[in-house]
């Protein structure tokens with residue numbers, strides 16, 4: 453497949469100098485993960501930032517997580533549920549489960565090579581390269597979402613093809629100053645080469661950028677589809693002693709979080725402990741709406757008094773309201789709790 457030629461080596465060297473100057477003045481130097489060489493702290497930041505804005509990670513998650521699990525060894529020793537509880541609200545919970553599994557797998561010591569890092573669950577090439585560069589000073593490029601967009605524009609690529617992009621990233625890297633180079637590329641993507649309205653006039657890549665005449669064409673925009681709505685019935689099962697029955701999700705979506713049982717919108721029965729209860733025996737206590745990245749949940753919330761169980765009812769776990777506060781719950785389940793407490 454043919455793709456745009458690289459700029460000359462002289463132009464690349466001039467661009468490296470311009471990028472370094474830009475980073476010195478405008479880079480986000482105060483971000484805490486840029487002021488440490490602790491591979492574990494950098495690893496945490498990289499995983500958190502995969503699907504989440506810097507502001508959210510910075511204000512709510514990075515420091516509390518490190519406080520709760522200050523070392524990879526402590527993370528390996530922690531209970532998986534405690535790790536997911538600490539991750540609550542950040543979304544994409546398999547990230548937390550994978551980090552916990554990775555900590556156990558490498559016995560609390562992160563490997564130093566990109567190849568070994570990539571053998572750990574949840575660590576792909578970008579995360580491995582970021583750890584290798586930012587912690588161990590290795591000259592490897594990174595490719596998070598913002599850098600992908602920048603590279604597509606610099607090389608006027610309509611398709612974000614991984615193989616081509618990594619090749620371009622390797623070629624463009626400033627090997628003598630890879631830490632600053634990679635941080636600068638991320639900052640350019642976040643602050644200047646934004647998805648809409650990029651500020652090409654102030655961009656240090658402008659001297660080599662082939663896409664600046666029509667930046668938003670690179671990569672070619674995807675056709676936007678309306679977010680589907682998922683209708684559900686959610687049932688709060690409560691016994692006479694104040695016990696509630698919740699299920700732990702094992703699927704990829706909301707992995708490890710507990711939640712009130714869900715049913716299809718046309719369900720006629722609620723199943724509790726192998727017993728069928730007609731839906732008409734329930735009472736409606738409210739409605740909730742929760743938007744996720746790929747759908748919007750609209751649920752009618754019912755309640756149903758059920759016989760008490762000592763611990764669990766089948767795959768449902770019994771928890772008092774006090775215990776519920778310690779379980780990892782989704783935002784939707786927190787909203788449901790808000791309907792009756």
Ligand code: SF4
Nearest residue numbers: 645652655658661667
């Ligand atoms: S010159 Fe414009 S399109 Fe090119 S990288 Fe900079 S901001 Fe993006």
